[in-house]
Amino acid sequence: MSxxxxxxxxxxxEYKRDPYPLYAELRARGPVHRVRFPSGVCAWxxxxxxxxxxxxTDARLGKHHSRGNAAWRARASIMPEPQHxxxxxxxxxxxxxxxTELRRLITDAFAPQRVExxxxxxxxxxxxxxxxxxxxxxxxxxETFAARFPFQVLAEVIGLPQExxxxxxxxxxxxxxxxxxTDPGRPAYEARLRxxxxxxxxxxxHKRRAHGADLLSxxxxxxxxxxxxxxxxxxxxxxxxxxxQEPVTNQITTALVTLLRHPGHLAQLxxxxxxxxxxxxxxxxxxxxxxxxxxxxxxxxxxxxxxRIPAGDSVIVSLCAxxxxxxxFADADTLDFDRSPNPHLAFxxxxxxxxxAALARIELQIAxxxxxxxxxxxxxxxxxxxxxxxxxxxxxxxxRLPVTYGTGDGCPGADGPDAAC
Numbered sequence: 001m002s003x004x005x006x007x008x009x010x011x012x013x014e015y016k017r018d019p020y021p022l023y024a025e026l027r028a029r030g031p032v033h034r035v036r037f038p039s040g041v042c043a044w045x046x047x048x049x050x051x052x053x054x055x056x057t058d059a060r061l062g063k064h065h066s067r068g069n070a071a072w073r074a075r076a077s078i079m080p081e082p083q084h085x086x087x088x089x090x091x092x093x094x095x096x097x098x099x100t101e102l103r104r105l106i107t108d109a110f111a112p113q114r115v116e117x118x119x120x121x122x123x124x125x126x127x128x129x130x131x132x133x134x135x136x137x138x139x140x141x142x143e144t145f146a147a148r149f150p151f152q153v154l155a156e157v158i159g160l161p162q163e164x165x166x167x168x169x170x171x172x173x174x175x176x177x178x179x180x181x182t183d184p185g186r187p188a189y190e191a192r193l194r195x196x197x198x199x200x201x202x203x204x205x206h207k208r209r210a211h212g213a214d215l216l217s218x219x220x221x222x223x224x225x226x227x228x229x230x231x232x233x234x235x236x237x238x239x240x241x242x243x244x245q246e247p248v249t250n251q252i253t254t255a256l257v258t259l260l261r262h263p264g265h266l267a268q269l270x271x272x273x274x275x276x277x278x279x280x281x282x283x284x285x286x287x288x289x290x291x292x293x294x295x296x297x298x299x300x301x302x303x304x305x306x307x308r309i310p311a312g313d314s315v316i317v318s319l320c321a322x323x324x325x326x327x328x329f330a331d332a333d334t335l336d337f338d339r340s341p342n343p344h345l346a347f348x349x350x351x352x353x354x355x356x357a358a359l360a361r362i363e364l365q366i367a368x369x370x371x372x373x374x375x376x377x378x379x380x381x382x383x384x385x386x387x388x389x390x391x392x393x394x395x396x397x398x399x400r401l402p403v404t405y406g407t408g409d410g411c412p413g414a415d416g417p418d419a420a421c
Contacts, residue, residue, distance in 0.1 A: 007036040010045070016389040016396075019291065020333065023047060023321035032307040035316070037393055039183070041075040043295070043314040044304065045321075049329075049345070051305050052322035056349040060298055061315060062095045063352070067297035069312025075181070076295075076314070090235035092243070092294050096351065102232065103355060105222055106240075109157060109215040112358035118156065119362055125152045126370040133374075136406025138381050142253060142399060145371065150248035153363055158240055159214020164203055172196040173246045200237050215240075248360050250289035250390070250397025252367045255280070257387065257398060258287050259368075260380050262335050269337070270372040279337045280364045285323045285344035286335050292394045293317040293348065319345045320396070375405035 008026065009015075015022060026033050031051035036042050046055045055061060068076065091102055108114070129145050129152075147170060155165045175192050183189075207220045216237065223233040259266040269279050295314040302309050309315060323344045326332040347354040354360070372378065381402035390397050 007034045007042050008045075010035045011038040011393075013389075016391065017385075017387075019320060019396075020324055023318060023324060027321060027325060030307075031305045032309075038391075039075050039181075039393075041072060041314070043072075043316050044307065044309055045292075046304070046315065046317045047321040047325075049322040049325035049327060052317045052319065052345060053349060055296070055304070055315065055317050056293070056345070056352070060302055061296040062299065063093050063099075063294065063296055064095050065093055065295070067299060067312060068295065068314065069297075069310070072295075072297075072312060072314050090232070090239035091355070092239065092352070099351065102228075102236065105219060105228070106215060106236070107355055110356045110359050115157065115359045115362055119366070121156060122153050122362065122366050123370070125149060125156075126366050127374075130370065130374045134406075138402060138404050139375075141256060141371065141401040141403055142249070145367070146249045146252040146256075146401070149367055150245040150252070150363055153248075153359070154240070154245045157215070157359060158244070159212060159216045160203075160241075161206065161210075164199070164206070167199065168241070169195065169199075172199070173242055173249075175242060196238065196241075197234070200234050200241075203237065204233065244356060247289050247395065248363050250395055251284070251360065251364060253397045253401055254287045254289050255283040255364065255368060256371070256401060256403075257384075258283055258335060260378070260403070261384070263379070265335055265337065266372070266378065269368070270376070270378075273369050273373070275337055276365045276369050277361075278340070278342075280361060280368065281342045281344065282335060282337055282339050283364070283368075284346035285329070285339070285342055287396065288320050288323060288344070288346040289396050290346060290348070290354075290394070291318065291320045291396045293319065293352075294394065319348065375403070377407050378403055378405045379407075380404075 008022070010019075026045070026047045031046060031048040033045045033047065034042060035045045046052050065073075091099060091106075094102060126145075126149055129148055133139055133144065151165070151168065151170075154160070155162075160168075172192050172195060175189065175196060203216070204220055204223075207217050208224070211217050211221065219228065219233055219236055222228045223230065228236070259269070265279075269275055293316055295316065297314060298304075298309055298311050300311045302311075304315065323329070323346060324332045328343075329339070347357040347360070381404045387398045388400060390399050
């Protein structure tokens with residue numbers, strides 16, 4: 001067994017803008033690598049498709065933070081107490097059998113048939129968000145659409161009352177971008193946590209008074225019946241409110257950036273909306289908003305593809321690196337709407353496969369289809385090097401996406417799917 005002598009640094013402006021050259025280099029060297037994150041915490045990164053597939057189903061790897069060793073905990077960008085104990089016992093950090101029991105409480109709300117039945121309502125919301133835009137001009141697609149549409153859809157699915165939807169501060173979503181204990185941004189981060197905690201407490205009290213058949217009401221009832229602890233209830237609502245929308249916002253932006261980089265593909269999709277389901281799968285594979293999984297840990301020293309991993313060290317799976325593995329996908333760096341089959345790992349795999357995957361797929365199909373139809377001749381309004389990629393450790397997306405549209409000066413006569421104008 002071997003151990004790389006120096007950790008690879010997984011941060012920096014260039015890395016966030018385009019991590020794929022580094023991932024290609026790491027895959028060529030082997031499936032497991034020692035890496036360092038901005039907080040200083042070191043972890044073991046899994047990069048290849050087969051290695052990732054196996055790690056995501058490896059019963060030896062658990063997700064509960066109590067498995068983490070002292071070296072990990074000292075530097076990990078995790079929530080401070082008391083919020084860590086109060087908001088971090090949700091599905092992402094649970095292991096069977098408790099994970100299985102908690103997941104069962106939410107799966108009906110996100111069942112494919114149910115969310116498909118809601119598609120017309122979601123479409124109405126997408127159209128309404130664009131109704132206020134002029135026929136041509138410039139717009140920031142994050143501010144006008146990507147930051148709003150997923151939250152409106154989520155509110156519909158989980159039963160978030162309008163008054164609470166109006167109160168929700170999008171800045172709270174930044175708690176999925178945790179900062180280390182010594183980071184100067186830690187006080188602002190902790191203030192966001194306290195604000196979100198107060199909001200969740202008010203929401204639980206409201207649902208207890210105005211009980212309904214929606215998911216939030218059912219979770220509160222499960223707490224009152226003793227099937228959920230208080231911390232579990234708050235954590236699951238936290239996960240729904242933050243993890244249920246921010247990744248979709250990010251995925252809309254990564255998909256749009258990809259399409260703007262490939263104007264031929266964008267034009268093809270605008271002209272043939274029937275391609276949307278397959279195109280969305282390829283956009284998910286090509287650049288996933290879930291770049292890396294959350295921490296996993298071995299309970300005892302273990303071998304992982306020939307590398308010795310100490311007990312309690314964190315293991316991270318790179319979904320983006322797996323999705324560009326040429327051993328699994330032909331021409332893996334090429335955007336190909338005809339790719340079939342497309343067994344990407346954008347939603348993970350195994351017991352922690354994203355329960356909202358069906359909903360996210362519908363949201364992406366509606367978002368991209370509606371934007372391309374309502375905003376013709378879509379093109380970037382700023383050079384790509386002016387886009388700011390969010391500094392989240394585990395996620396990809398841009399915080400602004402200025403575009404122009406409706407100019408009517410397309411690219412007649414261009415040859416090939418991505419010929420330059």
